[in-house]
Amino acid sequence: MPMSQPTITNAALAARDLSVVWHPCTQMKDHEHLPMIPIRRGEGVWLEDFEGKRYLDAISSWWVNLFGHCNPDINAALVEQLGTLEHTLLAGFTHPAAIELAERLVSVTPEGLEKVFFADNGSSAIEVALKMSFHYWLNRNKPGKTKFITLENSYHGETLGALAVGNVELYRDTYGPLLMETIRVPSPDCYLREQGESCADYSRRAFVHMEQALERHADEVCAVIVEPLVQCAGSMRMYDPVYLDLLREACDRYNVHLIADEIAVGFGRTGTLFACEQADISPDFMCLSKGLTGGYLPLSTVLTRASIYEAFYQDYEKLSAFLHSHSYTGNALACRAALATLDIFSNNNVLENNHALAAHMASATEDFREHPHVAEVRQTGMILAIELVKDKPGRVPYAWQERRGLEVYRHGLENCVLLRPLGNVVYFMPPYVISKDEIDTMVRVARDGIQKAVAD
Numbered sequence: 001m002p003m004s005q006p007t008i009t010n011a012a013l014a015a016r017d018l019s020v021v022w023h024p025c026t027q028m029k030d031h032e033h034l035p036m037i038p039i040r041r042g043e044g045v046w047l048e049d050f051e052g053k054r055y056l057d058a059i060s061s062w063w064v065n066l067f068g069h070c071n072p073d074i075n076a077a078l079v080e081q082l083g084t085l086e087h088t089l090l091a092g093f094t095h096p097a098a099i100e101l102a103e104r105l106v107s108v109t110p111e112g113l114e115k116v117f118f119a120d121n122g123s124s125a126i127e128v129a130l131k132m133s134f135h136y137w138l139n140r141n142k143p144g145k146t147k148f149i150t151l152e153n154s155y156h157g158e159t160l161g162a163l164a165v166g167n168v169e170l171y172r173d174t175y176g177p178l179l180m181e182t183i184r185v186p187s188p189d190c191y192l193r194e195q196g197e198s199c200a201d202y203s204r205r206a207f208v209h210m211e212q213a214l215e216r217h218a219d220e221v222c223a224v225i226v227e228p229l230v231q232c233a234g235s236m237r238m239y240d241p242v243y244l245d246l247l248r249e250a251c252d253r254y255n256v257h258l259i260a261d262e263i264a265v266g267f268g269r270t271g272t273l274f275a276c277e278q279a280d281i282s283p284d285f286m287c288l289s290k291g292l293t294g295g296y297l298p299l300s301t302v303l304t305r306a307s308i309y310e311a312f313y314q315d316y317e318k319l320s321a322f323l324h325s326h327s328y329t330g331n332a333l334a335c336r337a338a339l340a341t342l343d344i345f346s347n348n349n350v351l352e353n354n355h356a357l358a359a360h361m362a363s364a365t366e367d368f369r370e371h372p373h374v375a376e377v378r379q380t381g382m383i384l385a386i387e388l389v390k391d392k393p394g395r396v397p398y399a400w401q402e403r404r405g406l407e408v409y410r411h412g413l414e415n416c417v418l419l420r421p422l423g424n425v426v427y428f429m430p431p432y433v434i435s436k437d438e439i440d441t442m443v444r445v446a447r448d449g450i451q452k453a454v455a456d
């Protein structure tokens, strides 16, 4: 008789975890009352714990997963790559996966982006774009350009440079003394529009502040950095493409770069492959990560123009090269996962199918609009957010200390859906392999959770 396997319980793993692992973006003391959930396996939109309980991953594991966990196509591509080459440095050396990925990214991104610089996570891509923009102006004999313009409520990552150009207070303020100064401009965020005003009108009106900032500071500004269409970490606040149109035109007029941080919104989240397409613009730098590898491996890229690349292309003695690197830059496995992800986009009608899924999310959440504690239901493509408020007519938010969103999170876990509200905003950003039935489940659990969270 074979000995029976000792059962590994959630509780045993959670206890081991909590004795050694310091988790990201977490007040660890919360785990005195919140469960830590060890995951044994994943399949499609589902994550399964060690006791067989499954969780629908409604937030794509922090917005990275596109085509499900353990996707057979991406798995197969990785297995093949694994038998060939796992990694090589990318200075002086290259490999087919990096070359092919760079070629494919150039062909699918907006026109004019022709050079691809690799890094290994989103924040690093932001650091690269900021440094490249500054360095470009330096190489072009404009050393006075040292500042960046950012939008209120923006988020670009957690490393010091990325944090400096972000404006979500919760993440930024503690480290304020360490951060470079930026020029901060009011956001085109349509939640702030007047009653009866269209989103486009509000976004257009908000542009006045950007125009003023550029007029006043263009000489000292390297670039404007934005998250096109959706400020994701900033509570999924959304704005109209017209803002990007106006911004592109103004950046050209004032001789300032435009950095599009499509780390969260890229790869179909907003309905188009890239959010910039909805304004028909091409930025000077485009940062990609998260969905780039389908949620498999850390990788990021910064795409830029040939004219920017050329400003660094010189005899070595001029010391104008971009001497920036990360050890895992252009990792072969990560590049292969990205190629398999792009294959799924080109071999299936992903964006078209997503339109149907997005429409289903819209109709499934229709009734939320009438809820006495829902100020707004907003949607851009595959991102749908529900803003909870204490007082609907006055749009008075719940005090953050009440942690209403945490109540929704807890209810979700008890009922097999991984929701992870941002403060008072409950949102869905599911993998594209979700079914309509699964959307219904996700929405039903969120509805009950919200009901519970606003009950007292």
Ligand SMILES: *Cc1c(COP(=O)(O)O)cnc(C)c1O
Binding pocket: 121, 122, 123, 124, 126, 155, 156, 157, 158, 227, 232, 233, 261, 262, 263, 264, 265, 289, 290
């Ligand atoms: C997640 C995110 C980043 C940072 O990416 P990391 O890989 O987490 O460092 C930057 N910008 C945006 C818009 C993001 O959503």
